[in-house]
Amino acid sequence: MSMLWVDKYRPKELSALDYHIQQAEELKNLVEHSDFPHLLVYGPSGAGKKTRIMCILKELFGPGVERLKMEPITVTTPSNKKVEIMTVNSNYHIEINPSDVGIYDRVVVMDLIKNIAQTQQIGMTGNQRDFKVVLLTEVDNLTKDAQHALRRTMEKYSANCRLILCATSLSPVIPAIQSRCLPIRVAAPSVSEIATILQSTCEKEDLELRPELAEQIATAVNGNLRRALLICEVYKMEHGDLSEQVGEPLPIPEPDWKVFVVQTASLITSEQSIENLMAVRERLYELLSNGIPPEIVLKELLTALLMKCDKHIIPQVLREAALYEYRMTQGNKHIVHLEAFVTKFMCLYQRHLKSLMQGF
Amino acid sequence: MHSFLKSGKLGEAGSSNSPTSGSAKKRLKKLQWVEKYRPKTVEDVVEQKDVVAVLKECISGADLPNMLFYGPPGTGKTSTILAAAHQLFGDLYKDRILELNASDERGIQVIRDKIKTFSQLTVCSARADGNPCPALKIIILDEADAMTQAAQAALRRTMEKETKTTRFCLLCNYVSRIIEPLTSRCTKFRFKPLNQSFILERLQAICKQEKVLVAENILNVLVQESGGDMRRAITALQSCANLQGKNSHITLENVYEVLTVVPEKWVANFLDLCRKRTDIKQIIQFINELEQQAYPTHKIFEQLNVLLIESDTISEPLKAEIGEYLAESSFRSTCSRADFTHLLDFAVHTQEILTVDPEARKWEQQENAKCTIIQGLV
Numbered sequence: 025m026s027m028l029w030v031d032k033y034r035p036k037e038l039s040a041l042d043y044h045i046q047q048a049e050e051l052k053n054l055v056e057h058s059d060f061p062h063l064l065v066y067g068p069s070g071a072g073k074k075t076r077i078m079c080i081l082k083e084l085f086g087p088g089v090e091r092l093k094m095e096p097i098t099v100t101t102p103s104n105k106k107v108e109i110m111t112v113n114s115n116y117h118i119e120i121n122p123s124d125v126g127i128y129d130r131v132v133v134m135d136l137i138k139n140i141a142q143t144q145q146i147g148m149t150g151n152q153r154d155f156k157v158v159l160l161t162e163v164d165n166l167t168k169d170a171q172h173a174l175r176r177t178m179e180k181y182s183a184n185c186r187l188i189l190c191a192t193s194l195s196p197v198i199p200a201i202q203s204r205c206l207p208i209r210v211a212a213p214s215v216s217e218i219a220t221i222l223q224s225t226c227e228k229e230d231l232e233l234r235p236e237l238a239e240q241i242a243t244a245v246n247g248n249l250r251r252a253l254l255i256c257e258v259y260k261m262e263h264g265d266l267s268e269q270v271g272e273p274l275p276i277p278e279p280d281w282k283v284f285v286v287q288t289a290s291l292i293t294s295e296q297s298i299e300n301l302m303a304v305r306e307r308l309y310e311l312l313s314n315g316i317p318p319e320i321v322l323k324e325l326l327t328a329l330l331m332k333c334d335k336h337i338i339p340q341v342l343r344e345a346a347l348y349e350y351r352m353t354q355g356n357k358h359i360v361h362l363e364a365f366v367t368k369f370m371c372l373y374q375r376h377l378k379s380l381m382q383g384f
Numbered sequence: 385m386h387s388f389l390k391s392g393k394l395g396e397a398g399s400s401n402s403p404t405s406g407s408a409k410k411r412l413k414k415l416q417w418v419e420k421y422r423p424k425t426v427e428d429v430v431e432q433k434d435v436v437a438v439l440k441e442c443i444s445g446a447d448l449p450n451m452l453f454y455g456p457p458g459t460g461k462t463s464t465i466l467a468a469a470h471q472l473f474g475d476l477y478k479d480r481i482l483e484l485n486a487s488d489e490r491g492i493q494v495i496r497d498k499i500k501t502f503s504q505l506t507v508c509s510a511r512a513d514g515n516p517c518p519a520l521k522i523i524i525l526d527e528a529d530a531m532t533q534a535a536q537a538a539l540r541r542t543m544e545k546e547t548k549t550t551r552f553c554l555l556c557n558y559v560s561r562i563i564e565p566l567t568s569r570c571t572k573f574r575f576k577p578l579n580q581s582f583i584l585e586r587l588q589a590i591c592k593q594e595k596v597l598v599a600e601n602i603l604n605v606l607v608q609e610s611g612g613d614m615r616r617a618i619t620a621l622q623s624c625a626n627l628q629g630k631n632s633h634i635t636l637e638n639v640y641e642v643l644t645v646v647p648e649k650w651v652a653n654f655l656d657l658c659r660k661r662t663d664i665k666q667i668i669q670f671i672n673e674l675e676q677q678a679y680p681t682h683k684i685f686e687q688l689n690v691l692l693i694e695s696d697t698i699s700e701p702l703k704a705e706i707g708e709y710l711a712e713s714s715f716r717s718t719c720s721r722a723d724f725t726h727l728l729d730f731a732v733h734t735q736e737i738l739t740v741d742p743e744a745r746k747w748e749q750q751e752n753a754k755c756t757i758i759q760g761l762v
Contacts, residue, residue, distance in 0.1 A: 050638075053629035061416065061623060067678040102491065164721050172530045176485040182416060193721045194644065194680030200457055203616045206623040207644050212676035247676040319722040326725060330664055338664055339736050346716060346729040353720040 030253045033225050038079045041072075042224075043217045044210065051076070051208070055083040060155070062178055063188045064163070064202065067210030070248030073190055076210060080188070081157060085116040099135045101128050109136075117157035123165035130170040133177070141181035156185050164191040168198065175200045212247025215239070221249065222256050231260065281316050282324060289328035296370040301363075308362050318358035322349055322365065329369060337376045344368045417622045418615050421590055422463050425471055429464050430582045435573040439468045448520060450543060450552045452528075452567060454559040455575025458613030461555045465524055473517055480507065485526035495538040499523060503542060503550040521550045528554040529561035536563045543569050577612025586614065587621055596625045598634040605636065609643045616643075646679040651687045655695075658734040667735075671727050681723040685714035685730075702737055709733050 035041050038055075041048045054060065063080075065073045081089045091114055098108050107128045112119040118140060122129040137158055163171075178187055178201070189205060191197060213221070219238040226233040233256070241259075245251045255277070288307045291300065311321050326345045330338060348365040352358050423429045426439045435453070442448040453461040473480045482502045484494070502523065509519035525531070543552055543566070554570060556562060584607045591598055598621075606624075610617035624638045640647070657670055674684070689710055692703055713730040717723050736745065 050627040054626050056629070057626045059416065059622075059626065061619075061626065066680070068676055071676075071678070169530075172527060176526065179419075182419075193723055195682040195717045195723060196719065196721060202644070203457060203613065203619060206619075206626075206642065209641065209644070209678050211678045246672065319720060323722055323724050326728075327668065330668070335664060339732050342725075342729040342732050346713065346725050349720060349722050349725045350716040 028254070029225055029229070029257050030250055033228060033253075034075055035079060036082060038076075038083055041076070041079065042221050043213045044072075047208070047210075048076075048079075051080060052083065054206075055080060060084070060186055062182070062186055062205045063208055064191065064194075064197070064205035065188065065208045065210060066191045066194045068212050068247060069192055070245075070250040070252075071210045071212040072249060073210045076208070077159060077188055077190060081117055081159075084157070085114075089114045089116050091115070097136060099128075099131050101131045107131070117159055119159040119161065121161045122170060123162045127167060129166055130173050133166075133170045133173045137174070137185075137187075138177055138181070141177060141185040143184065155183070157188055158185055159188045159190065161190045162192075163189040163201075164193050164196040171198045171201055175204065178204050213249055214247075215242045218242035218245065218247075218249055218252050222252060225253065225256070229260075281311060281314065284311065285321065285324040286328045289325055289332065292329065292366060292370060293332045293373065296374040301367060301370065304366050305359075305363055308359060308366075312359060318352055318362060319349065322352065322362060325362075325366075333373060334376060337372050340372055341369060344372070416619070417590060417594070418618050421586070421618065423460070423467050426464065426468050429460055429467065430586070431578050432460060432464065432573070432575055435464060435575075438571070438573075439464070442518075443468065443471050448518065448522075448551050449571040450547075450569055452554045452556070452559070452562065452570035452572045453575060454556050454562075454572065456577055456613065457557060458610075458615035458617075459575035459578055460614065461575055462526060465522075465553050465555065469522055469524075472520075472522075476517060480521045481524060482521070483524040483526065491532065492534045492538050495535050495542070499539070500542055503546040506549055519549070522553055523550060524553045524555065526555045527557075529556035529558050533563060536566055540565050540569070578614055580607050580612070583607045583610065583612070583614055583617050587617060590618065590621065594625065596621065596634070597632065598624075602634060602636055602639060606639050606643070609639070609645055644680050644683055646683050646687055650674060650677070650679065651684065651691055654684070654688060654731065655691055655734075658731055659738050660735075661739050662735065664732070667731050668728065671724060671731065674727070675724060681717045681727060682714060684727070685710060685717065689714075698738070705737050706734050709737075 038048045038052050063077075065077055067073050078089070092112050093114075095111050095113060096108050097111050098106050100106055105128075107125045109120065109122070109125050109132055120132065120136065122132045125132055137160075140156060140158055143156075160166075166174075174187075175198075187205075189197075189201070194202065194207070219235070219242040222238045222241060223233055223235075237259070238256075241252050241255050245255065258277075284307070288304060288311075291307070292304055294300075308321070312318060322345065326341075329341065333341060345365060348361045348368070351364075352361040355361060426436055426443065429436050435451075438449075451465075453465065455461060469481050470477055482499070484499075502521065505521065507519050507521055509517065528536075539552075552570070554562065554566070559567065559572065559574075584603065587603055587607065590596070591603070606620055607617060610620060620639065620642045623642045624634045627638060627642070628634055639645075653670070654674070657667060689707070692698065692706055692710070695703070698706075709730055713726045717726040720726075
């Protein structure tokens with residue numbers, strides 16, 4: 025069976041984890057304890073949050089958690105609108121991403137989770153726990169309303185159900201929820217850790233990976249282990265051999281959209297005019313319509329622009345970026361704020377160029 | 385609604401001699417410590433003297449006012465009213481209390497139907513065993529600041545009309561979010577953040593009972609970092625104990641990790657970076673590394689704030705200026721997932737404030753202000 029390496033070699037047990045070993049031991053202690061708290065797992069993407077969660081679940085309930093099925097569930101909002109949400113569940117746990125339904129996430133949290141939480145687990149045998157686990161992903165995307173709805177649910181039904189929350193950033197999670205969970209920080213693996221994992225994965229595949237290449241990939245991925253494994257696999261597909269240097273040292277391919285953003289940045293600095301702004305708009309639309317989250321677009325655009333502009337205007341550019349980024353979270357139309365930022369940048373940039381000209 | 389009011393969290397207190405006591409005890413073992421060590425009587429509530437005095441009076445027979453409890457989380461608002469209710473009503477608890485919180489639907493419709501019907505019921509002034517008990521019902525509205533304005537407004541008249549049979553108790557973190565007409569109908573009690581010595585005392589008692597091994601100084605750190613929030617302190621203690629497993633000491637790292645404290649070194653480095661004229665690329669790299677460590681941004685800002693205020697080398701006016709930026713960046717970062725932008729913004733600005741001559745900065749600001757009116761691209 026052909027599987028991606030990422031999935032094929034994903035550790036299935038806490039003892040099999042490759043890094044944060046101390047933490048893994050502590051988690052094992054936690055699972056063995058009769059009293060299991062709510063968890064809040066956070067860390068950058070590709071650091072292994074989900075892997076750890078699945079390991080914990082397996083330790084808790086045994087191999088039964090790996091038999092998953094998808095099931096759509098319909099909930100009715102107070103205004104009688106029906107919204108459907110996908111859930112992934114096993115006999116022991118259910119995984120939901122409430123932010124899928126946008127502003128109706130509160131209803132999902134209130135109805136669905138409460139329903140699950142109220143039903144008691146029956147027919148326990150042997151090592152089985154008498155609670156179910158609700159796994160909520162992307163909690164940092166939940167509206168404040170939904171988060172408030174969650175807080176008392178967590179306390180009240182702790183006899184029947186435990187929540188495992190998963191987030192990339194902790195700051196949008198309200199303090200009330202944070203104080204009810206045990207935070208588990210999953211930091212990104214270091215460069216050497218990634219390199220070691222790449223080596224061991226290749227060994228399992230009966231391939232030889234030259235250390236420089238491993239190092240090169242590990243440095244390029246910014247702590248994202250998933251991407252590292254994917255790149256490594258792509259390399260193997262393209263070149264067939266990882267042990268010998270084939271011609272020139274090959275550059276690590278950047279994702280297409282990143283290249284696209286950098287090109288957009290140079291377009292912005294090349295000319296500041298209304299026509300150019302229109303061209304930028306089209307490019308921004310293309311990025312958004314391809315599903316790149318707007319905050320990522322802004323971040324990458326900002327980084328690319330900062331590399332190109334004079335240090336005198338950097339503070340001002342950043343101030344504006346932070347402002348538009350904030351507004352973007354408040355509003356619904358992201359493109360407006362992205363464009364406003366681009367326009368603002370053009371203004372600042374052009375004015376700075378002019379003042380330089382006058383200096384001569 | 386009544387049926388799931390209490391899922392056994394405090395019910396054990398009264399049911400010790402009932403036939404189900406065996407199973408109750410079994411469940412008690414698995415309770416979270418926060419629930420297990422919730423004060424059972426009003427006298428057990430620490431620190432909040434005013435409200436305890438009033439409630440004591442009520443338990444001994446005086447009339448109960450409508451109440452509004454407000455204060456930061458973990459100061460005992462819910463605990464106090466639940467303890468009082470148990471003392472007042474004992475076994476009748478389930479019939480006499482309606483507890484609604486933000487996880488229940490609390491729109492205007494619920495106020496009209498559920499609360500109104502509940503409050504219109506008359507109750508008897510004696511318990512089943514003949515003991516007297518106040519002829520009252522209490523409606524507890526937890527997290528009242530999350531109620532809509534309309535729902536709050538709908539409460540006004542209900543509150544007055546049913547005073548004969550019903551008392552309201554509103555619990556919230558921010559009293560400013562409760563509309564004026566409601567606050568004026570209630571006796572307000574402010575719950576102060578708990579004194580650290582009280583928390584320490586309580587934690588020590590728990591440690592003794594649960595046989596947790598922890599050094600005195602580590603317990604002190606835990607109390608300090610929890611900032612007057614009893615729930616946070618107890619949860620943290622339990623988490624540490626669970627993570628460590630039986631028979632091993634809780635370490636300082638455990639406490640820091642559980643309370644999501646950012647190691648001193650990162651925060652100090654952050655500020656150091658801002659003090660020098662570091663290149664933007666270096667700052668970006670530093671913040672990227674910080675992000676990969678996944679420390680929560682709001683915590684970074686919080687600790688930077690403390691570090692700034694305590695710093696001897698930065699002059700007061702500059703501190704004020706940085707503080708303003710810090711407040712704004714910190715607020716913005718709680719709204720969005722893009723912590724990077726806000727951290728970078730703050731870093732660069734702090735750097736400017738600390739390294740550039742104030743006169744030059746003023747001039748630059750004026751220049752930049754001119755650009756806020758978009759001058760039209762040519």
